[in-house]
Amino acid sequence: MRLNQLNLEYNGIKKTFNLDSKTLIHSAKNSAGKSTLLRxxxxxxxxxxxxxxxxxxxxVKxxxxxxxxxxxxxxxxxxDKIVLIYEDGSSLKYNLPTDEGLVISTIWNTKNENVSKSILGSIYMDQEKGWTLLNRGTVIGSIKFKVEDLxxxxxxxxxxxxxxxxxxxxAEIKKYSQIxxxxxxKDHLSQLNDTSIFLSDYVSELESKLQLKKIRSEELKAKISDLEDSLKENKQFINYIEKMDLVVKDKDSGIEIPVKEDTIIHFNDNQKYIxxxxxxxxxxxxxxxxxxxEIMLEIKKSNNLFSLQSEIDKADYLISRVSIPYEQLIQTLDSLRKKRAFLTNEMKEILSISNETLNNLHFNxxxxxxxxxxxxxxxxxxNYIFTSDLKSLSGAILHKIVFSFKMAYIIELQNYLGYKLPIVLDSPSGREVDQKNVEETFDIxxxxxxxxxxxxxxxxxxxxxKPSEIIELTDKIFSEKSITLDDLEIKTDHLT
Known part of the structure; x- marks a missing residue:
């Protein structure tokens, strides 16, 4: 595959950049637009x-x-609109980012998703992360690379x-880790013993007391009403008896006694008791x-104070109410991590057994x-190709090892795809990497x-x-023109 020319249009400004078999995008200083052009x-x-x-x-169009x-x-x-145009005049239109995977697969001519998503991380060494991206991690932005996928x-x-x-x-590990x-x-909050955090607890207690008091008040009202009804009914009954002019006669003495309020024994005493x-x-x-x-007043004061608390304080309160068994959570996390380790090893074993691709990668x-x-x-x-241990690597050593890995990746991808891939290097002369080290990579x-x-x-x-095309940037992409090899005399002196 060959990238021939990139045309850009931005705010009415048009730029054309020719890309040959060996292209150098050069500037005498940093921040002139080189990385932007590659992006x-x-x-x-x-x-x-x-x-x-x-x-x-x-x-930018x-x-x-x-x-x-x-x-x-x-x-x-x-x-987000992209059109692929073919030599015969046919075209395919897609919408991004929905169709990104389909577009990338079409451009690189492979239906193998693992292959198509491994290409950029293999051929492009971005100045920020590309020279430290060994076998897994971020290529650029949200684009990831994993040697296992390749x-x-x-x-x-x-x-x-x-x-x-x-x-x-x-996903489960992430969820339980967050819990x-x-x-x-929560333990940290309890150690702080910040009463403001638990203010709503106090309000809840007051509200509970208020409910109990209201219930008691209703009970008292009902009892008072019943007793007052009894007093009234007793009085009405006596008045009814008196109107009947009833008389009670003693059998022994023959004395007749009218039935009145003051002649009914204990009636008045009973009324007084009620x-x-x-x-x-x-x-x-x-x-x-x-x-x-008093409770309602206290609740009002507390609510006014609570309403003045920050959202963080309210969140702290909610967290303080969480009740989850710590030991059970730790056991679950430990079990999930063991499953992950077992599954990861199983996948590496599947990829490793009698795999010519892996053998070729190791060799190269x-x-x-x-x-x-x-x-x-x-x-x-x-099994270093799967390693995550880069602590011992830095500077020129890491630079060279990453380059060795990437070249091995490219060879395997090319063997699978059946054509040569472009190789894009952004700022190969990084920190702790001298000119000799970089030129050794160019020898390869x-x-x-x-x-x-x-x-x-x-x-x-x-x-x-020895570039066959030089794009010279002196300021920014949309303020400077590209300069070809015919316009510029190449000097091999190192620019500072």
Whole structure:
């Protein structure tokens, strides 16, 4: 595959950048737009590339001319609309980011998703993360790379079932870890003993007391009402008896006694007792009503104070109410992590057993690491291609090992795809990497990747990298023109 020309249009300004077999994007100083131009190159191919400072990519219209084995000739992108145009005049239209995977697969001419999503992380070494991205991590923006995906794709081994299970386990681990963080924070809150955090507890207690008092008040009202009804009914009954003019006659003496209120024994005493009972209940009710008023006033004061608390205080209160058994949570997390470790090892074993791709990767990694003098840092007994331990690597050593890995990746991808891939290097002369180290990597490119298109962005010019096209940037992309090899005399002196 060959990237021929990138046309850009932004705010009415049009720029054309020619890309040859060996292209150097050069500037005498940093922050002149080199990385931005490379990002726009891959943005034009449909990737979700983050914009650079002060240049919104969504407002840049791109038109990429390229040569591919499948006859794709142009890729035109305007914001989220992208069109693939073929040599025969046919075209395919897509919407991004929904169709991003489909667009990328079409451009690279592979239906193998694991292969298509492994290409960018293999051929593009971004100045920020690309020279430290060994076998897994972020390529740029949200685009990820995993060597396991590359090996699975190129060797055509299916790990979809294990990946789905692993994804579920990781989601569970993340969920339980977050809950664990909440519990630990809850313990922290309890140690602070901040009464403001638990203010709502006090309000809840007051509201509970208020409800009890109201219930008692209703009970008293009912009892008082019953007793007052009894007094009234008793009085009505006596009045009814008196109106009947009833007389009671003693059998022995023959004395007749009229039935009146004052002749009915204990009637008045009973009425006085009921009245006394009503008085006692009313007194208690007055105390209860007083308590109710005081509690309601306290609740109002507390609510006013609580309403002034920050949202963080309210969140702290909610967290303080969480009740989850800590030991059970730890056991669950431990079990999930063991399952993840077992599943990860199982996937590595599936990828490792009798896998020619893995053997080729090991061979080429060691081949280039030996040429670059860093083979002693690769411990093959640890299945180093899957390692996550980069603590011992830094500077030029890490730079060279990453380069060895990436070249091995490219070889396997090319064998699978059946064509040469472009190689894009952004700022190969990084920290702790001197000119000699960089030129050693160019020696490998010249020897083993002479048929690949090489695009380099740098403030330096290298003795052993002879570009057939130079794009010279002196300020920003949309303020300077590109300068070709015919316009510029190449000097091999190092620029500072």
């Amino acid at each position: 726009l190159l891959f943005y034009s191919m449909g990737y979700s590339i983050p914009q650079t400072k002060r240049l919104p990519f969504k407002k 791109t038109y990429l001319s390229l040569k591919t084995p499948m006859g794709l000739e142009y890729v035109e992108r305007t914001n 090996i699975e794709g190129v060797s055509e081994r299916d790990l979809s079932e294990q990946k789905t299970e692993l994804e579920n386990i990781n 664990l963080n909440i519990i630990e924070y 009245n006394a009972r009503v008085s006692l209940l009313k007194r208690e009710q007055s105390y209860v009503e007083k308590d109710i008023r 990694i060691m081949k280039y690491a030996t040429k670059l003098g860093v083979d002693q840092y690769i411990d093959q007994s640890k 490119l010249n020897e083993d990747f002479s048929d690949n298109q090489i695009i380099v962005a740098s403030i330096y010019k290298y003795n052993n990298f």
